[in-house]
Each structure stands twice: as structure tokens, then as C-alpha cells.
Amino acid sequence: xxxxxxxxxxxxxxxxxxxxxxxxxxxxxxxxxxxxxxxxxxxxxxxxxxxxxxxxxxxxxxxxxxxxxxxxxxxxxxxxxxxxxxxxxxxxxxxxxxxxxxxxxxxxxxxxxxxxxxxxxxxxxxxxxxxxxxxxxxxxxxxxxxxxxxxxxxxxxxxxxxxxxxxxxxxxxxxxxxxxxxxxxxxxxxxxxxxxxxxxxxxxxxxxxxxxxxxxxxxxxxxxxxxxxxxxxxxxxxxxxxxxxxxxxxxxxxxxxxxxxxxxxxxxxxxxxxxxxxxxxxxxxxxxxxxxxxxxxxxxxxxxxxxxxxxxxxxxxxxxxxxxxxxxxxxxxxxxxxxxxxxxxxxxxxxxxxxxxxxxxxxxxxxxxxxxxxxxxxxxxxxxxxxxxxxxxxxxxxxxxxxxxxxxxxxxxxxxxxxxxxxxxxxxxxxxxxxxxxxxxxxxxxxxxxxxxxxxxxxxxxxxxxxxxxxxxxxxxxxxxxxxxxxxxxxxxxxxxxxxxxxxxxxxxxxxxxxxxxxxxxxxxxxxxxxxxxxxxxxxxxxxxxxxxxxxxxxxxxxxxxxxxxxxxxxxxxxxxxxxxxxxxxxxxxxxxxxxxxxxxxxxxxxxxxxxxxxxxxxxxxxxxxxxxxxx
Amino acid sequence: xxxxxxxxxxxxxxxxxxxxxxxxxxxxxxxxxxxxxxxxxxxxxxxxxxxxxxxxxxxxxxxxxxxxxxxxxxxxxxxxxxxxxxxxxxxxxxxxxxxxxxxxxxxxxxxxxxxxxxxxxxxxxxxxxxxxxxxxxxxxxxxxxxxxxxxxxxxxxxxxxxxxxxxxxxxxxxxxxxxxxxxxxxxxxxxxxxxxxxxxxxxxxxxxxxxxxxxxxxxxxxxxxxxxxxxxx
Numbered sequence: 001x002x003x004x005x006x007x008x009x010x011x012x013x014x015x016x017x018x019x020x021x022x023x024x025x026x027x028x029x030x031x032x033x034x035x036x037x038x039x040x041x042x043x044x045x046x047x048x049x050x051x052x053x054x055x056x057x058x059x060x061x062x063x064x065x066x067x068x069x070x071x072x073x074x075x076x077x078x079x080x081x082x083x084x085x086x087x088x089x090x091x092x093x094x095x096x097x098x099x100x101x102x103x104x105x106x107x108x109x110x111x112x113x114x115x116x117x118x119x120x121x122x123x124x125x126x127x128x129x130x131x132x133x134x135x136x137x138x139x140x141x142x143x144x145x146x147x148x149x150x151x152x153x154x155x156x157x158x159x160x161x162x163x164x165x166x167x168x169x170x171x172x173x174x175x176x177x178x179x180x181x182x183x184x185x186x187x188x189x190x191x192x193x194x195x196x197x198x199x200x201x202x203x204x205x206x207x208x209x210x211x212x213x214x215x216x217x218x219x220x221x222x223x224x225x226x227x228x229x230x231x232x233x234x235x236x237x238x239x240x241x242x243x244x245x246x247x248x249x250x251x252x253x254x255x256x257x258x259x260x261x262x263x264x265x266x267x268x269x270x271x272x273x274x275x276x277x278x279x280x281x282x283x284x285x286x287x288x289x290x291x292x293x294x295x296x297x298x299x300x301x302x303x304x305x306x307x308x309x310x311x312x313x314x315x316x317x318x319x320x321x322x323x324x325x326x327x328x329x330x331x332x333x334x335x336x337x338x339x340x341x342x343x344x345x346x347x348x349x350x351x352x353x354x355x356x357x358x359x360x361x362x363x364x365x366x367x368x369x370x371x372x373x374x375x376x377x378x379x380x381x382x383x384x385x386x387x388x389x390x391x392x393x394x395x396x397x398x399x400x401x402x403x404x405x406x407x408x409x410x411x412x413x414x415x416x417x418x419x420x421x422x423x424x425x426x427x428x429x430x431x432x433x434x435x436x437x438x439x440x441x442x443x444x445x446x447x448x449x450x451x452x453x454x455x456x457x458x459x460x461x462x463x464x465x466x467x468x469x470x471x472x473x474x475x476x477x478x479x480x481x482x483x484x485x486x487x488x489x490x491x492x493x494x495x496x497x498x499x500x501x502x503x504x505x506x507x508x509x510x511x512x513x514x515x516x517x518x519x520x521x522x523x524x525x526x527x528x529x530x531x532x533x534x535x536x537x538x539x540x541x542x543x544x545x546x547x548x549x550x551x552x553x554x555x556x557x558x559x560x561x562x563x564x565x566x567x568x569x570x571x572x573x574x575x576x577x578x579x580x581x582x583x584x585x586x587x588x589x590x591x592x593x594x595x596x597x598x599x600x601x602x603x604x605x606x607x608x609x610x611x612x613x614x615x616x617x618x619x620x621x622x623x624x625x626x627x628x629x630x631x632x
Numbered sequence: 633x634x635x636x637x638x639x640x641x642x643x644x645x646x647x648x649x650x651x652x653x654x655x656x657x658x659x660x661x662x663x664x665x666x667x668x669x670x671x672x673x674x675x676x677x678x679x680x681x682x683x684x685x686x687x688x689x690x691x692x693x694x695x696x697x698x699x700x701x702x703x704x705x706x707x708x709x710x711x712x713x714x715x716x717x718x719x720x721x722x723x724x725x726x727x728x729x730x731x732x733x734x735x736x737x738x739x740x741x742x743x744x745x746x747x748x749x750x751x752x753x754x755x756x757x758x759x760x761x762x763x764x765x766x767x768x769x770x771x772x773x774x775x776x777x778x779x780x781x782x783x784x785x786x787x788x789x790x791x792x793x794x795x796x797x798x799x800x801x802x803x804x805x806x807x808x809x810x811x812x813x814x815x816x817x818x819x820x821x822x823x824x825x826x827x828x829x830x831x832x833x834x835x836x837x838x839x840x841x842x843x844x845x846x847x848x849x850x851x852x853x854x855x856x857x858x859x860x861x862x863x864x865x
Contacts, residue, residue: 445722445724448722449721449722449724449727450694453721453722454648454721456743457648457651457721457742457743458648458650458651460743461650461651461653461654462650464654465654477743480743483722484722484723484724487722487724488724491724491725491766492725496769498810498811498812499765499766499769499810499811499812501812502765502809502810502811502812502813503764503765503766503812504812505765505812506764506765506766506812507723509814510748519814521812521813521814521817523811523812525811
């Protein structure tokens with residue numbers, strides 16, 4: 001068993017369908033099989049006969065039987081029959097120019113003679129004898145009856161049954177319709193189904209060739225092939241063998257192989273492994289076939305008894321075994337395919353049993369008549385093909401759906417990957433840009449260092465050592481500080497504002513200490529910032545430097561408190577410098593330009609600057625930032 | 633360490649005559665320090681080092697005949713206790729950090745006043761190494777565990793750089809220094825004396841030296857330049 005979810009439920013309505021389907025199917029066939037009403041006046045009701053194995057009509061003075069009402073049960077040689085009948089023509093044959101002889105269910109062959117003249121024949125009268133399961137129909141001009149009323153039928157059959165089948169003689173235009181309809185039901189319909197089978201077999205073989213792993217297709221094709229053979233056997237009217245027993249044995253072997261293959265197929269379909277059963281079936285098939293062929297070749301008529309009383313009952317039991325297997329797995333997991341196949345198989349098995357019982361009743365073994373005039377298994381093939389085609393189509397649709405959803409997933413994945421790739425490219429481009437920038441910065445810094453810096457230092461040395469130039473020294477020194485500030489702002493900062501501030505402190509602290517001012521360094525941790533560009537750094541540093549310079553120059557302060565804070569909600573970083581000096585008295589600001597300069601710089605980097613001079617001087621810079629995503 | 637009475641011998645390597653003279657003048661003014669030699673080029677600096685021992689090396693980086701770091705390495709090899717300061721114009725990260733890696737203990741700015749130089753030099757000789765935020769930041773990065781990963785050499789065996797890692801306290805000192813806290817503030821925050829901070833700093837520099845050396849060895853063995861014993865077995 002492949003799977004067995006015990007909570008699975010077979011839909012309730014299904015069981016009604018399960019039992020109804022075979023009944024409905026049989027009813028439909030019986031209805032289709034029913035004869036179109038024929039004027040009873042055309043029926044041949046009386047005949048006399050003579051058993052004669054000859055091809056020309058026996059003479060009038062032959063030892064004919066007495067005139068007997070039909071039907072009569074006659075049999076001749078066990079392996080074939082040859083009986084001459086003389087028909088008593090109905091009183092009323094109509095006024096038509098053309099008359100017809102019509103036999104709805106021939107089961108053998110008929111040849112029509114008028115007097116000594118052969119009018120028409122269903123085929124060969126010598127072995128191999130022609131074989132008609134269905135209707136025969138011969139037309140002849142009414143005028144022929146003017147010269148003689150001696151209508152003879154040479155009845156030949158490949159089995160011993162020599163009984164005269166139901167016969168009608170009447171106007172051609174009346175009987176023709178019945179013949180056409182019966183021919184449609186008994187010949188054209190099974191032929192259409194046979195063609196359909198061959199098509200499906202071809203498809204299955206192609207499927208199996210394309211996907212050799214799925215042996216289900218192979219066994220289904222094998223099942224159908226033997227069934228098609230059986231079907232074709234029923235449609236052949238000119239058997240190829242002279243030995244009629246061998247020809248009939250073929251049909252037993254075909255139907256046996258068909259059912260045994262179907263067991264293999266059902267096993268594969270349900271994922272059941274029963275190698276011993278399967279080996280046994282193969283052995284049985286070979287032994288049975290050998291027995292049939294052996295008996296038939298020896299013209300031993302017991303082959304028919306073996307077929308009817310052993311072979312066919314076993315085949316029906318195997319059909320029931322299939323139903324049992326399907327029923328069990330359908331109950332444990334009622335998926336559509338299994339429900340469908342169970343239904344089909346059940347219909348076929350019921351039809352097969354019906355045919356068997358009908359066969360028995362036709363030879364008088366049952367004592368009662370089974371409705372219908374022919375085997376119905378050939379029609380069941382149509383139902384099987386339709387049902388299994390549905391299964392295949394759902395499988396195909398499911399496979400398509402799977403493929404589509406996989407495609408979808410694939411394209412999603414591809415989209416994801418290309419996004420990732422795009423992001424990687426973006427990062428690479430970013431890195432490339434940064435590298436270019438860094439290289440450029442390095443170049444500028446080297447130039448500033450080697451050129452401007454060197455010159456300034458040299459100038460400073462000169463100025464400090466020449467009394468007349470000494471007053472230039474502070475200016476040069478502040479120029480150097482300026483250069484350092486620019487270089488620092490260009491240095492890679494990794495988005496770390498505290499590092500920038502720390503560096504600033506290390507630069508200016510010496511000057512502050514000299515002026516008697518100490519830093520109170522109260523920075524708290526802030527996240528790394530994505531967008532701490534050199535421009536932002538240089539503006540922040542200038543604002544801070546301006547603020548420190550103001551404290552230094554104007555406040556008489558002794559300390560500068562430096563604080564940082566980050567507000568998660570507004571994504572704002574706050575930097576605050578607070579001194580303990582004299583503050584700024586409103587209206588008496590001495591350093592308008594400086595303060596305005598600070599505000600301008602703040603605006604340039606989208607920051608807001610608050611300067612409060614009421615209690616010491618408090619400079620607060622609020623900077624909206626994008627925190628860097630912490631790597632995991 | 634020289635005896636207390638003996639002056640600290642200082643070698644100045646600087647190609648700019650005016651700057652060299654200015655620094656020399658300032659150093660000479662500092663109590664207990666004496667410029668015993670000065671050089672304009674790498675080669676003359678090496679000659680000076682070979683001729684007479686010095687206690688402190690003040691060294692410019694851009695010299696006419698090459699990079700100042702080679703003199704530093706030479707000096708360290710010859711006088712393992714020598715203290716080295718880079719003479720820098722701007723004190724900018726890139727230039728100074730390379731020198732720190734080569735064994736320098738800090739830097740002087742060319743325009744530093746005599747008092748500033750005195751403070752730096754005295755701190756240097758007291759054992760503490762100056763720890764600017766930039767240098768601290770660099771050292772933190774330098775000691776991050778993923779900085780060097782094990783590498784498989786071509787004949788199949790794996791060599792890992794000997795792991796020299798910082799203690800929790802040492803790392804904390806570096807982190808605080810990188811955020812701009814002074815030695816005193818760091819000492820207060822950690823609840824230790826300022827001398828302890830100096831000790832930590834010194835240890836960090838020592839570990840850096842070990843790490844730099846072992847990484848050099850590691851690099852060499854990785855590149856197959858050395859026979860490290862394991863290979864012959």
C-alpha cells in the first residue's frame with residue numbers, strides 16, 4: 001500500500017453511483033440491443049431440413065424432415081455444421097419490387113438459394129467457414145419468386161450448432177432499417193471502440209517509451225492490447241484458420257490474457273507488490289493457452305468445456321480480485337483516480353459475469369433466458385476507455401499544474417536571485433564609488449600633507465624664531481588647525497560619530513587646557529550612521545569648533561560638557577555642548593556672525609541648531625540620520 | 633632605562649632643516665632630554681643608530697631615501713627598549729597607523745609647543761603609551777578575531793595565525809579611548825587608577841608587537857617562505 005490515511009472518506013454519493021453504474025450500463029445495452037419491431041407477418045415460422053455436407057441444394061426427393069415450427073435445436077458435427085433448410089415463405093411478402101432475407105443474429109453463416117440458384121451468401125461455406133455474430137441481409141427482386149417458391153438456406157457454422165437463426169422475409173425497404181441499426185450496434189460500434197483502443201494503446205506505448213519508469217502505462221497498454229485482440233476476433237467474419245477450434249481458442253486466450261494483464265496493471269497502479277500472485281498468473285496463462293491450443297490442434301472439443309466451465313469463471317474471479325484490490329485502497333484513500341478506476345472495473349466485471357451467464361443460458365444451461373442477443377464486454381471497453389482517459393487527463397492536468405507551480409516558484413527564485421545580484425552589484429558599485437572617493441581623498445590628503453602642511457609648519461617655525469614675525473604665529477597655527485580639520489573630516493569614519501568627536505577632542509584639548517577649560521565628556525553610545533558623509537562631518541566639526549571657540553573667547557567658562565543621544569523613534573541624533581560660562585545676554589550677542597554661520601552650516605546638513613544662552617551657553621545640534629543595519 | 637641623572641638621548645630624523653632645528657630646540661629645552669644626534673635621511677639615521685645608542689627616536693615618515701618605518705624597525709631590532717614617536721604634520725590616521733604597526737608608540741605634531749612635546753615625551757617614558765582615539769580605534773579593529781583566518785597552504789596542512797587576543801579590560805580601555813575618554817576619565821569609569829590604564833595600554837602595544845611579528849611569520853609560512861618544522865615532518 002502506498003499510503004493509507006485512515007481518516008479519508010469516500011464521498012457518500014459515490015456508493016450509490018458505484019452500484020448504479022453497472023445496472024445503468026447493462027440497462028442501456030439491453031435497450032440498445034433491443035430489436036426494432038418487425039412486422040410479425042414477415043417471420044419465417046416453419047421449415048424443414050436435411051443434414052447434408054454438400055454445397056449444392058439437395059434434390060426435392062431427398063430425405064427431408066417433416067415441416068416443423070421454428071425454432072428448432074439442431075446440431076451436426078461437433079466442429080462445424082452444414083444443414084440445408086427449406087423455408088416456408090410467409091403468406092404476406094408485400095408488394096415491393098425488392099424483397100429481402102434478414103437474419104438479426106446469425107452466429108454462423110447463411111447462403112440463400114432459390115431453387116438451385118445461389119442468390120447471396122455471407123461468405124465461405126467451406127473451412128474456414130465464414131462467421132457472423134451479428135446480422136445478415138440479402139436482397140433479391142420479387143420477380144424471382146414468380147418462377148419458384150422453393151427458398152433454401154444453407155446453414156454453415158464453425159461450431160456444431162446448426163439451428164436456424166431467426167429469419168424474416170419481407171419488402172427490402174421495410175427490413176433494411178432493422179438491418180442497418182443492428183449492424184451499427186453489432187459491428188460499427190465495436191469497430192469504433194476497437195479503433196479508439198488502438199489509438200489509446202499507441203498513446204500509452206509512446207508514454208511508456210518516453211517515461212520507461214512508469215510501468216503503469218505499459219501494463220495498461222498490454223491490457224488493452226489483449227482486449228483489442230478479443231474485440232477484433234469478434235469482428236472478423238472470415239477466420240484465417242481452417243481449424244475452427246483453434247480460432248475459438250484464440251478468443252479464450254485473448255480474454256484470459258486481457259484480464260491477467262489487468263491484474264498486473266491494477267497492482268502497478270495501486271503500488272501493490274505481489275510477485276508470487278503475478279508469477280502464478282503468468283504460469284496459469286501459459287498453461288491455459290497451451291491446453292487450449294493443444295486440445296484445439298487435436299480437434300478435441302473439450303477445449304470448449306474447459307473454456308466455459310474453468311477458464312471464463314476463473315477470469316471472472318480475477319476481475320473480482322481487481323475490484324477487491326481497488327475497493328481496499330479506495331477505502332483507505334479515496335483519491336479521484338481510484339474511485340474512477342474502481343467504478344470502471346466494477347462495471348466491466350459485472351458485464352463480464354453477465355456475458356458468462358448469458359453464454360450459459362444460450363446453450364440452455366441456466367433454464368431461464370438472459371436478456372440481450374450478444375456479448376456486452378466489447379461495449380464495456382468503451383466505458384473503460386472513457387473512464388481511463390479521464391484519469392489520464394486529470395493526471396496530465398495535475399502534472400501541468402505541478403510544472404506551472406514549479407515554474408512559478410522557479411521564476412520567483414530567479415527574481416529573488418536577480419534582486420540579490422542587483423543588490424550585490426549595487427553594493428559593489430557603492431564600494432567602487434567609496435574606493436574612488438577614498439583614493440581621491442588620499443590623494444588630496446597627501447597633497448595637503450606634503451604641500452600645504454609642510455609649508456605651514458615651515459612658516460610657523462620661521463615666524464616663531466623671528467621676533468618681528470612672531471605675531472603671525474597664531475594665525476599660521478590656526479591655519480594648520482583648519483587643515484587638520486579638513487583632513488580629519490575626509491578620513492574614513494565608519495559612520496562612527498563618537499570617533500569623529502573623540503578625534504576632535506584630541507585635537508583641541510591641549511588649547512582648552514591651556515585656557516583653563518576642561519571637557520566633561522559625557523557621550524553615550526549612538527548607533528553607527530549610514531550617511532555620515534565628509535560634508536556632514538566637516539560641518540558638524542565646524543559647528544562644534546565654533547561653539548568651543550566661543551566658549552574659549554567669550555564665556556569665562558571652566559568646563560564644556562559634551563553629550564550625545566539618539567532617539568530611536570524620530571531617528572535623530574542629538575549632540576549637545578554646554579558650558580558653565582556667562583552665556584549670551586539677549587541683544588548683546590557679540591558674535592552674530594559666528595552664530596549665524598553655525599546655523600547655516602546646520603541647515604546645510606539638514607540638522608537643526610538650538611542655541612540657548614540663558615544658563616551658560618548650550619548648543620544643541622539635532623541631526624536626522626539613517627542608522628546602519630547591524631550585521632547579524 | 634637610563635639612570636635618573638643621565639639625560640634621555642634623543643635622535644631626530646627629519647629632512648626639513650627648519651623643522652628639525654625647531655624640534656631639536658624644543659626638546660633640548662625640556663628638562664632631562666638631550667638631542668644627541670639628528671639625521672636627514674634613512675641611511676644617515678641608521679649610521680647614527682649604529683654609532684651610539686639612543687633612548688628616544690623621533691622620526692619623520694617621508695624621507696628623501698625612503699619610508700621612515702624602516703628606520704623604526706631597525707632601531708627596535710637594535711635597541712628593543714627604544715621609544716619611538718612619529719613626527720607628523722597633521723597626525724592623520726593613515727600615516728600614523730602604519731608607523732604604529734611598525735613599532736612606533738605615538739606621534740608628535742611638528743607644530744607642537746615645547747610644553748606639549750614635554751607632556752608626550754614624559755608620558756612615553758613613564759611607560760604609558762599615548763592612545764589617541766584614532767589609534768585606539770585602529771587597535772580595536774586590529775585585534776578583532778576575524779582579522780586573520782586560518783589558511784590552507786598548498787601542501788594541505790592548515791596554519792592559523794597564533795591568536796593574540798586582548799583581555800576584556802584591555803579591550804574596554806581601547807573602546808573608551810576610541811570614544812574620546814581621557815585616561816583619567818577611563819580610569820574613573822572603570823574604577824581603577826590612571827597607572828593601571830597605562831599598564832593596560834602598554835600591554836596592548838606589547839601584544840600588537842607580538843601579533844605583528846607572529847603574523848609576519850604566519851604570512852611567510854603561508855607563502856612558503858619559511859620552513860616551520862611541521863612541513864619537514
